Amino acid sequence: MEVKTFGVIGAGQMGNGIAQVAATSGLAVIMNDIKQEFVDRGLANIAKNLQRSVDKGKLAADEKDRILGRITTSVNLADMARADYVVEAASENEAIKFKIFQTLEEVCPPHVILASNTSSIPIGRIASNTRRPDKVIGMHFMNPVPVMKLVEVICGLATSPETLETTLELTRRMDKTPARSNDYPGFIANRILMPMINEAVFCLYHGVGEREDIDTVMKLGMNHPMGPLALADLIGLDTCLAILNTLYQGLGDPKYRPCPLLRQYVEAGWLGRKSGRGFYTY
The missing domain is CATH 1.10.1040.10 (N-(1-d-carboxylethyl)-l-norvaline Dehydrogenase; domain 2)
Known part of the structure; x- marks a missing residue:
């Protein structure tokens, strides 16, 4: 499946880092959080990180502007209806994650893959809150996301080979190295x-x-x-x-x-x- 628009739920430390690397890879990004001040802060952090790269001569100023131009902000999960692939990067709390996935199940078209950046909660448990467990997967980035190369990719029992392959391709497109883990608490890392x-x-x-x-x-x-x-x-x-x-x-x-x-x-x-x-x- 081709991914053109990438949704990120959560604009905090992990979420804005994921949004940055996704936009840098050329994807259109929708970065969502529960308050406008949170997404504004996340976007400001991305701009600060990119400016640091400009100052070091690692990134052209016009490229920084293009990357930022690919990111739109959102405070309504219904906006994820426009995404092809969504990564949840909310707090490491089961109740919060389950509610997000229940909402995404309702607003996202059936073909959309729903991933979680969870660092420990089993993917099968998260997938059980949807009617598309074959399209639910773990995509666990490391902190700080723009710097760290690793992404743990975790398949639940029902995750399809197509969902896995799309996630592996997306990981490599973001210039990250995927490492596969089976679905046990805490995974490998x-x-x-x-x-x-x-x-x-x-x-x-x-x-x-x-x-x-x-x-x-x-x-x-x-x-x-x-x-x-x-x-x-x-x-x-x-x-x-x-x-x-x-x-x-x-x-x-x-x-x-x-x-x-x-x-x-x-x-x-x-x-x-x-x-x-x-x-x-x-």
Whole structure:
């Protein structure tokens, strides 16, 4: 199936990044969120990212204008009726995602593929909220989207080969590398990453080391570009907690239980970079 118009639900950190790479690849993009101020902020962030590339000589100024010209904003999910392919990039919350997919089922023509950028919720569970489970798939981008090359592509039990092939082609068109995962909680990336982050939080909780020392060990000892606590702040501690809860509940293994300190920080509103305070202060 040829994709010409690409819909993105959510204009936050992940959503505006997905919209940027889609528009850069030449697609017409509809970026949606629940409030105009959210989509305006997302569009401003895209413009800022593109201007940074212009300033570095990596992008021509007129190309920046063309990319921005391919993006339209929306605060009504009914606008997704014009899209050929839709990616949901809302909060990592089942109730929110299920409601979005139920609405998309009603407004999008039958041929439209509905993808989710979920980082942990099983695709089959999301697909059950539609009457087109064969056209539901996971398209999990990494953060920051314009920089990171990986996209996890996750098929539910009912996802068709045609839906998979269209998604793989779309991923490559956006200059990303797809990696296929089967439909289990956390998929591949977060099933490996989140226990590491959680264990780093436990080390802090138990007083094994200070935050800087924990991060330094992983950066210099394991050659990670960023320490796990700083990475958790970048991802968002609420998102980390949501993923760990999904792993814990979905797999029933106590090794995935979230550290009480992580839960305490989230309850206090210390969510990382986006709130100005997490394991570090920003």
